[in-house]
Amino acid sequence: MSRLLRHQSAPALPAVDDLHDPALAAALQHRIDRKTVPHGALGRLAALALRLGMILGTTEPRLVAPQLVVFAADHGIAARGVSAYPSDVTWQMVGNFLAGGAAVSVLARQHGIAQTVV
Template identity: 65%
Template sequence: MSESSFSPLIPSIASMDDAAFRQQVQQLLDNKTKPLGSLGLLEALALRIACILGSSQPRLADPQMVVFAADHGLVAQGVSAYPADVTWQMVGNFLAGGAAVSVLSRQHGVALNVVDCGVARDFAPQSDALPPGAPRLWLRKIAPGTQDSSLGPAMSMAQCEAAIANGRALLQALPGNALLLGEMGIGNTSSASLLLARLCNLDVETVTGAGTGLSGEGVARKAEVLRRVLARHAGVQEPLAVLAAM
């Protein structure tokens, strides 16, 4: 896959490195009635948000929490302490308001959006008339879970591209200018370890952990499965192709 094939799927992002604007904002911070730098990391964060938004008086509006949920076919190889059915059960818990992310979203006034982008179970569409503050379900399923990446590619490139396009379109349609991202899917840490190992050229054992609570023996078994996946897709190196394969 050539670099040009990433566009317009992965559009270029304008640089935020505007030295003159950064200096202008820093001077505004320094001229506040306080000792220089006394707010520590809060000042650094204010400067970064100002540069991201291109405003010397930045405001974060209508923050959106978006949790993407999907299943992984690799779970069939015993890489998780829990069965795949937990994925759809947790999605139900998000929507019922009983999960940690549900509580934190309510507590801080953040809109909670739950996206079915590949759960191995169908959900009924929500009513258009939701109570104020209720979690919202978005149905953007590409397939009922990925394929087992130890046996072949987890996704086709068409599925991978459709998933990225769906996510981008959804976020562009949401209000506000502040975004928090989350994920739910039994087997997620296995895919994360595979991507990190391949894209950063790291030994998979160094980036494989217990996930949701595997024993030492379970972690060793998980790492061995992931080694087999990496070997099967040894010739796949381009980032989006790696994402689809694993």
């Protein structure tokens, strides 16, 4: 999915030293814990939500113009026979990413996330 994104001015990010805010961390964790899912079901997403909230300094983090970047390459590991797929699959998957047919491409499109294939 390719589209032009208008430049939007983003809020300035806090300095790394300012990220230690126990009250904000507790408020974020409380919001995460109150989601209607079994404890731990969000896996790493819960930790990511907490981290984003701490970086952005809010209990309601929002991503402005998120971007999904898919990297694809052939490398020597496939030649050693330890890769799950032969290197012929790489160009096919890149074509599928570019055509928007891969699962990750569909999810990106459904959520309005721009995708770049490198």
